[in-house]
Amino acid sequence: MSDASDPVARRASRNRWFLLTPALVVLTLAASGPLLVVMIYSFLTPGDYGGVVWKPSIDGWFSVLFQRDFFSEELTFADAHLSIFWRSIWLSLMTTIITFVIGFPTAYFIATRPANRRDTWMLLIIIPFWTNLLIRTFAVMELIRNEGTVNSLLIALGIIDQPIQMLFTDFAVLVGMAYVFLPLMVLPIYASMERMDFSLVEAGYDLYATRWRVLKNVILPLVKPGVIAGSILVFVPSLGAYVTPRVLGGGKQLMLGNLIELQFGQGRNWPLGAALSLTLLFIVTVALLFYVRAAGKEEGHHG
């Protein structure tokens, strides 16, 4: 039937690719094509005023992890880059944990409401999700800046005399990322909780399990796919975050996204920027593959 010699199948196939053409052209021009160009640029030599010189070089990739001493030509690890890598991964992991600790009970709360109310509760989670990320970051900034709401309140209550410097610290970036990415944790956990069979929970209690044991041994394993999906959905954009660390970290607490931008601005090292981008993409891909494997394994267990 699906043989290419069959004229009907051939026409269907031609039709299909004809219909797909506009989308594929746009995406090739402005999504996947440029990504290939990034790969090429990462192997070129930086130009003096930004841009590249068409001379092959692996210096861009080399400087992702190493630096050569200016005088002694001695090779060392690029500490500045490594610390930014480390900070990005650490902050993203912490963001994932914080959003889980807050998001899991919230998803559970919504999933245990009467069926006709759940959509409304979910709408309350979805609205912030579709609200401009920059605006939400800005809202956090107003809250925690020196003359912001939190400090004003603490001073008015006489708890502190001097405002606590929260803005432009790792703490600020962490709070901001947890705030903006929280809905991404709640949505998938809720999706798998909604389908959960509560008679299994009841069976747990019939067997004299405590609430904690039911949570740990019955509910958590059942909604594990949602938890994994939520963690990936939070971890991946945290790792590539650019706006939140820029606004709340104030250009001091750099993350990978800001380090990449730097190479295209003041750094004037486009090949290094390209190599750093691909490194970020690589880490994200590994995280996604891990997710696909974990999700596949889960399905194997239950299916």
Added chain:
Amino acid sequence: MAKPFDIRRQTGFNAIAMACFVLLYLPIILLVIYSFNAGSSIAIWEGFSWRWYVSAWQNDQVQSATVRSLVLASCAAIFSTACAVPAALATTRQGSFKGHTFVFALINQPLMVPEIVTAVALLIVFAAVKVATGYTGFGYLILAHTAFCLPFAYMPIRARLQGMNLSLEQAGADLYGTPWRVFRHVTLPQLWPGILAGAMLAFVTSLDDVVITEFVKSAGQDTLPTYMLGQMRRVVTPEVNAISSALLAISVVMVMAFFFLSKTRK
């Protein structure tokens, strides 16, 4: 009488959930409240006033950025939906086909690849094209936005198509309707809510974008979000709150409309 044992209850969960909703909305609500502040502080309340809305409205930069944002979001929504409808038709009808994994990967790429990476990639390519052609206009932004809005336009349309009853289309074909007439008179009327939902998601996605716009725009092509990002480096006045609140209102209205639109199809 003791309360009956509630198997759904988990100690502390309700409290955390309530705290979560408060935390989620408190910063946004404060931001909106201070947009009405009569004073120029974003933390000390000095009475109600519209002055920051007026001053934002009269600010030339804000005006042109608003127009640019709305034009860009409309173009991106129209073009990405126009690409997404045929793409969704091609991928939902007639089962799976050779290369469908590739097509899905391509369509979803903007969702998978970190925004900063896409932004850098577009910067590199468009910089080269700008040098080669001398064209520095609005087209780059429209193309970039159309591409990353495409998956958002595609998803609701595809979902709608998958939920549709094929027998009506078959009946149309049985009555000697040409494929175009069947599409025009049978498929399209049923597909409208999906198309509208997709276009709205694309519109909001484009309107909210900061990172890609920041990297792609030429000089003097600020959209509202990139204008605001620039302002945040300086001392912030409630004018930024006023702009934020207006943008917020647009997003909330769109999301609510989307929510009810997708509810009616059940």
